[in-house]
Amino acid sequence: MTTTETSAIVLSSFADAKDAYRQKELRQSLYDEGEVVMADVLVNLHGAEHRSRRRAENRMFRRETFDRYERDLFPGVIEQTLAPHLEAGRADLVHLGHELMLNLAALTAGVDRPEGTAEENRRLYDYMMLFIQGATLAHSTQDKDEQRALILQALVDWDTEFLTPSAQHRRALLNQHTAGELDDEDLPKDVLTTLLRHEEELELSWEVIRREVAFFLLAGAHTSATAFVRSIDHILSWVQEHPDDASRVTGDEMFVQRCIHETVRLNPSSPVGRRRALAPISLKSGVEIPEGATVVIDLQAVNRDPAVFGEDAEAFNPYRELPAGVAPFGLSFAAGMHVCIGQDLAAGVVPAADADPDSHLFGLVTVAVQHMFNAGVATDPDHPPQRDSNTARPYWGTYPVLLGG
Numbered sequence: 001m002t003t004t005e006t007s008a009i010v011l012s013s014f015a016d017a018k019d020a021y022r023q024k025e026l027r028q029s030l031y032d033e034g035e036v037v038m039a040d041v042l043v044n045l046h047g048a049e050h051r052s053r054r055r056a057e058n059r060m061f062r063r064e065t066f067d068r069y070e071r072d073l074f075p076g077v078i079e080q081t082l083a084p085h086l087e088a089g090r091a092d093l094v095h096l097g098h099e100l101m102l103n104l105a106a107l108t109a110g111v112d113r114p115e116g117t118a119e120e121n122r123r124l125y126d127y128m129m130l131f132i133q134g135a136t137l138a139h140s141t142q143d144k145d146e147q148r149a150l151i152l153q154a155l156v157d158w159d160t161e162f163l164t165p166s167a168q169h170r171r172a173l174l175n176q177h178t179a180g181e182l183d184d185e186d187l188p189k190d191v192l193t194t195l196l197r198h199e200e201e202l203e204l205s206w207e208v209i210r211r212e213v214a215f216f217l218l219a220g221a222h223t224s225a226t227a228f229v230r231s232i233d234h235i236l237s238w239v240q241e242h243p244d245d246a247s248r249v250t251g252d253e254m255f256v257q258r259c260i261h262e263t264v265r266l267n268p269s270s271p272v273g274r275r276r277a278l279a280p281i282s283l284k285s286g287v288e289i290p291e292g293a294t295v296v297i298d299l300q301a302v303n304r305d306p307a308v309f310g311e312d313a314e315a316f317n318p319y320r321e322l323p324a325g326v327a328p329f330g331l332s333f334a335a336g337m338h339v340c341i342g343q344d345l346a347a348g349v350v351p352a353a354d355a356d357p358d359s360h361l362f363g364l365v366t367v368a369v370q371h372m373f374n375a376g377v378a379t380d381p382d383h384p385p386q387r388d389s390n391t392a393r394p395y396w397g398t399y400p401v402l403l404g405g
């Protein structure tokens with residue numbers, strides 16, 4: 001189905017959305033109002049510029065790196081982050097999710113925290129929350145000019161406090177590498193190291209490196225953090241209605257991963273994709289897109305397309321059967337040139353029927369959610385969850401839970 005709204009062409013069928021994502025003449029335009037953080041970052045580039053930056057960054061987003069994060073680094077990070085909340089017997093899932101995923105995103109982006117203190121973490125967390133506001137400025141319900149100025153200042157302060165020292169450390173390692181004193185595998189596997197290594201060839205200014213690392217910090221943390229909260233919310237309701245599945249939530253990681261995928265399908269991190277036509281385009285279905293038109297991909301509708309997901313497409317059902325070639329998370333990670341670089345890191349690999357759980361990649365959201373159910377997460381009857389009133393998007397503002405019950 002297609003509708004035209006104030007000069008935008010809205011695509012809401014799965015087939016049209018997939019076709020549109022693959023069109024090379026459709027250019028990114030989702031972040032036009034979020035330039036303060038998003039100007040010249042990977043997801044905003046097009047054509048040859050996008051290809052060369054993506055090729056350089058793909059080198060670190062590989063299966064071996066994901067395995068290392070999931071098996072070696074992340075379990076310790078979760079335990080450490082969760083410990084004070086377990087002791088208190090309660091947590092706010094919204095805050096905890098961002099705290100957890102920030103720890104991960106700082107590792108992948110290449111932002112060091114030399115003090116290793118809770119106070120230092122809090123400062124980085126506050127910066128990241130401002131960067132998130134910057135990227136999603138189009139949906140803000142507050143004064144946008146005021147927010148833009150605040151966010152620009154935050155970028156500069158964060159640079160002085162965190163980014164410049166992280167870059168100095170990495171430049172020293174890269175010099176040692178050039179001198180033959182360090183092997184490739186001894187260099188950090190993070191975005192900042194990758195960018196510094198290819199700085200000249202990619203013609204990167206310091207301001208672009210600054211925004212790119214800030215973007216990875218928010219892209220890695222925010223999307224996974226919201227998926228974390230929403231997955232726990234869906235699973236708690238599912239288990240209430242299907243008590244027989246209670247044991248699967250603690251003992252069957254494949255089942256938990258299916259719940260994560262189903263959550264991500266129903267709640268794409270951005271409810272729409274947006275593109276601008278650089279030339280006239282005809283989609284396979286016959287939809288004509290004139291040059292200059294804005295195309296809105298209504299992911300919320302696309303991922304609930306009954307022609308693909310069945311008559312109960314609106315419902316959460318981890319046992320859903322899918323047609324061949326359709327991912328269980330629908331198009332929530334997009335497709336085509338901007339397909340999410342962190343998809344496998346966040347949500348793992350879609351398992352084959354004979355997948356071996358011992359070597360399977362479950363994704364960090366699955367691992368984190370599984371930890372929460374092992375820790376006995378339950379809703380707090382005295383403090384019901386509340387929606388976030390600062391944005392028009394459907395985010396939870398607070399989600400208090402009890403632990404260890």
Ligand code: HEM
Pocket residue numbers: 028030042043044054108216219220221223224227264268269270273274331332333334337338339340341342343345346347365
């Ligand atoms: C549940 C988690 C996640 C969801 C739902 C998600 C979703 C998406 C979507 C929809 C896009 C395409 C945006 C567009 O074309 O308009 C995207 C791109 C991207 N994502 Fe994710 N993402 C997730 C996790 C992550 C993580 C963990 C990272 C980094 C570690 C990451 C980094 C990126 C980057 C760098 C791009 C831009 C890719 C490009 O333009 O070539 N994402 N993501």
